[in-house]
Structures are given as structure tokens and as C-alpha cells.
Amino acid sequence: MARILLVDDEGALRVTLAANLELDGMEVEEAESGERALELLRSAPFDLMLSDIRMSGMSGKELFQRAKELRPEMPVVLMTAFALEDIVREVLRNGVFAVLPKPFDVGHLSRTVQRALRRPAVLVVDDHEDQARSTAAALRAIGLRVESISDGAGALRAIEDRPIDICIVDLVMPGMSGAEVVERLRWSRTDITAIVVSDYVVPELMQRAAANGAFACLCKPVAADELAQVVAEARGRADLRSAAVRAR
Amino acid sequence: MESRTRELLDEHMRENYRKTSRVFSILLAAQWVFGILLAVVISPRSWAGLASATHVHIYAAVFLGGAITSLPLYLTLTRPESLATRLIVGVAQMLWSALLIHLTGGRIETHFHVFGSLAFLAFYRDWKVLLVATVVVASDHLLRGIFWPESVYGIADPAWWRFLEHAAWVVFEDVVLVFACFRGIDEMRSIARQRTELEKTFAELERTHQIVTRTEKLAAVGQLAASVGHELRNPLTAIRNAHAYISKRVLKSNAASDARTVQFLGLQEREIHACNRIISDLLDFARERPLDLRPCPLRPLIEEAFSVVTARDGVDLVNEVPADLPVPALDKDQFRQVLVNLVQNAVEAMPAGRAGTVRVSAAGSAGDRWRIAVIDDGAGIAPELHARIFEPLFTTKSKGTGLGLAVVATMLKRHGCSISVKSEIGRGTEFAIEIPLQTPSAAAA
Numbered sequence: 001m002a003r004i005l006l007v008d009d010e011g012a013l014r015v016t017l018a019a020n021l022e023l024d025g026m027e028v029e030e031a032e033s034g035e036r037a038l039e040l041l042r043s044a045p046f047d048l049m050l051s052d053i054r055m056s057g058m059s060g061k062e063l064f065q066r067a068k069e070l071r072p073e074m075p076v077v078l079m080t081a082f083a084l085e086d087i088v089r090e091v092l093r094n095g096v097f098a099v100l101p102k103p104f105d106v107g108h109l110s111r112t113v114q115r116a117l118r119r120p121a122v123l124v125v126d127d128h129e130d131q132a133r134s135t136a137a138a139l140r141a142i143g144l145r146v147e148s149i150s151d152g153a154g155a156l157r158a159i160e161d162r163p164i165d166i167c168i169v170d171l172v173m174p175g176m177s178g179a180e181v182v183e184r185l186r187w188s189r190t191d192i193t194a195i196v197v198s199d200y201v202v203p204e205l206m207q208r209a210a211a212n213g214a215f216a217c218l219c220k221p222v223a224a225d226e227l228a229q230v231v232a233e234a235r236g237r238a239d240l241r242s243a244a245v246r247a248r
Numbered sequence: 249m250e251s252r253t254r255e256l257l258d259e260h261m262r263e264n265y266r267k268t269s270r271v272f273s274i275l276l277a278a279q280w281v282f283g284i285l286l287a288v289v290i291s292p293r294s295w296a297g298l299a300s301a302t303h304v305h306i307y308a309a310v311f312l313g314g315a316i317t318s319l320p321l322y323l324t325l326t327r328p329e330s331l332a333t334r335l336i337v338g339v340a341q342m343l344w345s346a347l348l349i350h351l352t353g354g355r356i357e358t359h360f361h362v363f364g365s366l367a368f369l370a371f372y373r374d375w376k377v378l379l380v381a382t383v384v385v386a387s388d389h390l391l392r393g394i395f396w397p398e399s400v401y402g403i404a405d406p407a408w409w410r411f412l413e414h415a416a417w418v419v420f421e422d423v424v425l426v427f428a429c430f431r432g433i434d435e436m437r438s439i440a441r442q443r444t445e446l447e448k449t450f451a452e453l454e455r456t457h458q459i460v461t462r463t464e465k466l467a468a469v470g471q472l473a474a475s476v477g478h479e480l481r482n483p484l485t486a487i488r489n490a491h492a493y494i495s496k497r498v499l500k501s502n503a504a505s506d507a508r509t510v511q512f513l514g515l516q517e518r519e520i521h522a523c524n525r526i527i528s529d530l531l532d533f534a535r536e537r538p539l540d541l542r543p544c545p546l547r548p549l550i551e552e553a554f555s556v557v558t559a560r561d562g563v564d565l566v567n568e569v570p571a572d573l574p575v576p577a578l579d580k581d582q583f584r585q586v587l588v589n590l591v592q593n594a595v596e597a598m599p600a601g602r603a604g605t606v607r608v609s610a611a612g613s614a615g616d617r618w619r620i621a622v623i624d625d626g627a628g629i630a631p632e633l634h635a636r637i638f639e640p641l642f643t644t645k646s647k648g649t650g651l652g653l654a655v656v657a658t659m660l661k662r663h664g665c666s667i668s669v670k671s672e673i674g675r676g677t678e679f680a681i682e683i684p685l686q687t688p689s690a691a692a693a
Binding site: 010012013016017019020023081082083085089102103104105106107198201203204206207209210211213216217218219 | 474482483485486488492493497536537538542551574575
């Protein structure tokens with residue numbers, strides 16, 4: 001049973017959220033402050049920490065930084081009711097798994113938590129092998145799980161037996177292009193989100209990638225922390241289509 | 249600007265004509281009275297034997313003076329601004345000089361009345377008046393000087409050059425006065441110009457003030473919206489969590505057999521979602537989010553927007569963006585929101601029960617402007633509302649926060665884009681977004 005540390009100074013929110021997570025079969029430990037959460041973290045390991053950002057006393061951001069030192073392997077999901085754009089950007093660039101804006105849909109939160117618990121990896125696909133490796137190393141330094149590979153066909157094989165949820169793929173590659181990888185993923189693996197990077201804008205390929213659900217297109221050179229931010233944004237995103245269906 | 253200056257100058261000149269005419273009304277009447285007194289004092293009665301009769305000068309002063317005075321007096325009172333009035337006043341004033349000179353028996357000192365009158369006439373600041381007056385006084389001098397010299401010079405045989413001497417002095421004064429007239433008009437013109445500039449500056453100031461007030465109002469609305477929105481989010485999340493938990497529990501239990509319970513749980517969820525949407529709109533409007541400009545293919549973006557829009561039966565959504573359109577750099581999330589709001593509005597613009605089409609088209613290329621148009625064939629927007637639809641809290645819908653288009657305008661402004669609206673009642677509406685030429689750093693080059 002997954003052990004989750006839930007941190008929020010809003011009692012009503014914490015209690016109701018814990019109840020839902022427990023309903024999904026998780027073991028939830030509640031903390032009403034960052035200080036209390038750190039105490040709990042020191043005494044026992046958790047599989048995941050879910051924390052609010054704006055709290056009286058220690059903020060979620062500070063708690064995340066301290067927790068990262070204590071338990072570097074533990075994924076952290078943050079929530080916020082406030083538009084703390086700068087803080088959100090900063091934590092996303094420093095290895096937070098995802099930030100969920102309140103009020104979230106409980107189902108979406110639950111799916112995000114499940115995804116984080118699987119400890120998924122990012123696959124970097126680039127025909128320049130050294131570039132693929134250096135990108136992977138930089139993302140790893142931020143705290144993400146990363147693998148790298150230098151061709152599209154290899155990438156499609158790699159996702160078969162590894163827990164990969166994000167594919168960062170170079171748009172222009174010899175053999176199978178990035179756009180084609182995105183298209184194949186769309187039909188075979190809906191659980192994998194594609195992010196496209198490219199040295200230059202190739203409209204046809206970019207249109208094709210975007211039309212097949214690429215989450216974002218980025219122009220090289222992409223800083224590792226920006227890439228980490230986009231990965232975390234992709235992981236925290238609610239599925240637009242299902243959100244729209246619910247709205248009806 | 250130039251026309252306003254002319255208008256002000258004109259107004260100023262007319263005012264000057266009015267004032268000067270008023271002065272002449274008094275002057276002409278006073279001259280008449282003075283002329284009669286003069287005639288009575290200098291030559292009251294002449295004696296012819298035992299019979300005494302009123303001297304002909306007195307009749308001249310009363311009747312001739314009356315004839316000279318009455319028409320200009322009437323005109324200065326009734327038409328003080330007209331050119332005819334001024335010219336007739338000029339003629340009358342000179343005739344009065346002539347009469348007074350005659351009544352005083354051609355005294356040389358009375359000739360000063362001519363100079364004084366010319367100076368008064370110069371108040372009109374109109375050289376034409378001085379010209380006419382000069383012609384009149386000169387002809388009078390010339391003719392009377394020839395036929396009745398005593399009446400002008402007081403003696404029967406003046407030197408032949410006396411007329412020229414008098415005329416020279418009059419011309420000398422005229423030159424000075426005409427010069428003064430032109431200078432006066434120049435001054436009036438420069439005052440008018442300054443006033444025009446002042447008026448313009450003032451109008452600009454007023455406009456700026458209005459913009460500032462409006463901006464402040466918007467900022468206040470934004471701040472209020474943001475703080476209320478944020479404060480509502482935590483409780484709303486707790487409600488949503490509690491609702492999710494209760495729903496799951498109830499739907500598994502016996503209570504699920506009660507149709508009302510199930511129905512109300514669904515209703516609760518929808519209403520919570522509606523609250524959430526209002527808050528999101530408010531925060532979208534207030535939030536200053538930094539732009540994440542990245543290459544963003546438009547056709548798929550519009551597909552995404554279509555998938556989020558609440559559809560309506562009979563309303564078709566058509567994506568007309570060519571698949572090979574070049575790719576601009578945009579903040580994808582914010583631009584999707586812009587398109588969702590515009591398309592949603594377009595869908596809702598269809599009169600109930602009528603079929604319709606919402607089309608989205610786009611054109612542009614790197615190094616050029618981009619243009620995205622959202623076109624519907626719905627009810628249209630009345631022209632007088634075009635300026636107001638982008639104002640926050642303005643809505644024509646019975647159910648709406650009035651923030652949809654305000655959010656659109658704010659987000660586009662952050663992108664440096666402009667939006668324009670063309671609409672015809674009953675025919676439909678077109679919203680056109682213009683994305684400016686992108687700087688090399690922003691464009692995905």
C-alpha cells in the first residue's frame with residue numbers, strides 16, 4: 001500500500017482529500033504544516049509527498065527543497081490555489097513532479113498521484129547521441145528519471161519494456177522523424193506524452209507533431225531546467241478532452 | 249487645427265465689431281446733440297431788421313445731423329457686426345466732421361475731428377472702413393474747397409495747396425492706422441492660435457485622464473477579482489473533494505436507488521464546475537502570467553480549442569487553417585484560451601434553434617503579420633456595442649460573467665496583438681486577431 005504524506009494548513013481540504021486518497025487504497029499521513037511534515041519525513045519514508053504551496057510557516061516550496069535533501073527519490077506533487085507563477089515555475093524547474101492548480105478534479109489528482117507513484121522515466125530521443133546523453137544527464141541532475149536513445153525506431157522499442165511516460169523527441173532525424181514517432185505514439189501509447197524539440201522550424205513536421213498531440217514544441221537550444229518545467233507541466237496537465245466532456 | 253484657429257479669430261473679430269459699433273452708437277448720438285448745441289451757441293438767431301429767425305445752421309444741425317446720424321445709428325444697434333454697418337459708420341463719421349467744420353465756420357481746430365474720427369474708426373481694425381472714410385472726407389474737402397471755401401477753411405480764398413496739405417496729414421494718419429489694424433489682427437490671430445493649442449492640449453489631457461481612470465478601474469476590478477477568486481479556491485476544493493467522496497460512497501450503497509439522490513449529486517457536480525469556471529475566468533483576467541513563447545502550429549491548436557468548447561446541436565465548427573501554414577511563436581495555453589472564448593461566444597451567438605457555422609481561418613508567414621479570424625453567421629452585434637464588448641463585466645447574455653472577451657483582450661494585449669470586430673445584425677460576426685511582426689527572439693526562427 002502506497003504511503004502518502006499530505007501537507008496542507010487548510011483542515012477541511014486536507015481531511016476531504018485524504019478521505020478520497022484512502023478510498024483509492026492509499027495510506028495517508030496528514031501534516032498541517034511544513035515543519036510537521038519534515039518531522040514525519042525524518043522518522044519514516046513515504047512513497048510520495050503531496051503539499052500545498054502557500055501555507056503559514058514553512059512554504060511548500062521550502063518544504064520541497066528540504067524534502068529533496070532528505071528523500072531525494074521521493075516524488076513531490078504540489079498544489080496551489082494562488083497564481084504564484086514565479087514560484088510554480090521555479091519548483092517545476094527544480095524537479096517537482098507536477099503542480100496542480102486548485103480546485104482540481106479528484107480523479108485528475110488521483111491519476112497524477114498514481115502516475116508519480118510509478119516513478120516514470122523520461123525518454124530523450126536524439127540522433128546526435130552525445131546531445132541525447134548530455135540532455136539526459138542534465139535532467140537527471142535536476143532529479144528526474146531519464147533514459148536516452150539515438151533513433152526513433154529504437155525509442156518505440158524502448159517504451160515497450162520500460163516505465164516511460166514522457167518522450168522528448170528531436171523533430172528532424174534520419175530514418176524515422178520525430179513527427180512520425182509522435183504519430184506512432186498517438187495510436188499505440190496514449191499514456192505517453194510527446195514533447196518535440198527542433199533545431200529549426202519545419203512547419204510540416206511541426207504541424208504533424210502538434211496535430212498528433214505533441215504537448216509542446218521547443219526550439220533548441222533548450223535549457224535543461226526549461227525542459228524539466230515542460231515535462232512537469234505535461235505530467236500535471238488535465239486531459240483537455242475529458243475536462244470538456246465533464247463540463248457539458 | 250487651422251480651421252479652429254480661423255473660427256476663433258472670426259469669433260474674436262465679430263466681438264470686436266460688436267463692441268466698436270456700440271461705441272459708435274453712443275458717439276453718433278452724442279455728436280448730434282453736440283452739433284445742435286454748437287449751432288445754437290455760435291449762431292442762435294440771426295436778425296433781419298426787426299424780424300428774428302432761427303439761423304439756418306440750427307436747422308442744418310438738427311435735420312442734416314439727423315439725416316447723417318439716423319441710418320448708421322440704426323445699423324449699429326441692429327446689425328453691429330456687418331461690413332455695411334462699418335462702412336456707413338465710416339461715411340457718417342466723416343460727414344459729421346464736415347458738418348462740424350461747417351458749423352464752426354471752418355475753424356481749423358475743428359479739422360482735428362477728422363483725425364479723432366479716423367482713430368476711432370480704426371477700432372474696427374478694418375482698413376476698408378478707413379479707405380472709405382478717407383475718400384469721403386477728401387472728396388468733401390475738395391468739392392467744398394472749390395465751391396464754398398469759407399465753409400472749409402473759414403476764408404474765401406485759401407491757397408491752392410491747402411487741400412493737399414490737409415490730405416497729406418490724413419494719408420499720414422491712415423498709414424499709421426492701417427498698420428495698427430494689421431498688427432491688431434495679427435495679434436488676434438496669434439491669440440486664436442494659442443487658444444486652439446490650449447484647447448487641444450486640454451482635450452488631450454481630458455482623454456488621458458479618462459484612460460487613466462478606466463485603467464485604474466480595470467486594475468481595481470482585477471485585484472478584487474483575483475483576491476476573491478483565490479480565497480474561494482480552497483473552500484471550493486474542499487467542497488469538490490467532499491462531493492467526490494460522498495458520490496463514490498453513495499453510488500455504491502442502497503441510497504443509489506433513490507433517483508433524486510443520484511440526480512442531485514450530478515447537479516452538485518455541475519454547479520461546482522460552473523463556480524470553478526467563473527473563478528477561472530476571473531483569475532485569467534486578473535493574472536499576469538509571463539508568456540511562454542514557443543512554436544505553436546495553429547491548425548492543431550484550433551482543433552484543441554474546438555474540443556474544449558461546449559458544442560451545440562446544429563452549430564458546425566470548421567477549421568479552415570491550412571495544414572502547411574508556417575508556425576508562429578505563441579503562448580499556447582493563453583492562445584488556446586483566447587480561441588476557446590471566441591469560439592464559445594460564436595457558438596452562443598446562434599439564435600436558439602437555428603443551425604449555423606463557426607469558421608476559424610488563419611494566414612501569415614514568418615517575417616510577416618499573422619491574422620486569425622473567428623467568423624460566425626449568428627445574430628450579430630449591434631454597432632453601438634462594439635466598443636463595449638471587451639469591457640470587463642459587460643455581457644449581453646443572461647448567464648455570463650462578462651469576462652470572456654475581457655480575458656481575450658487582456659491576453660492578446662500581453663502578446664502585443666490587436667483584435668477587431670466586424671458585425672452585421674442578423675448576418676454574423678467576425679473577430680480578427682492581428683499578431684504583429686515577431687521579433688527574431690520571439691519568432692521561432
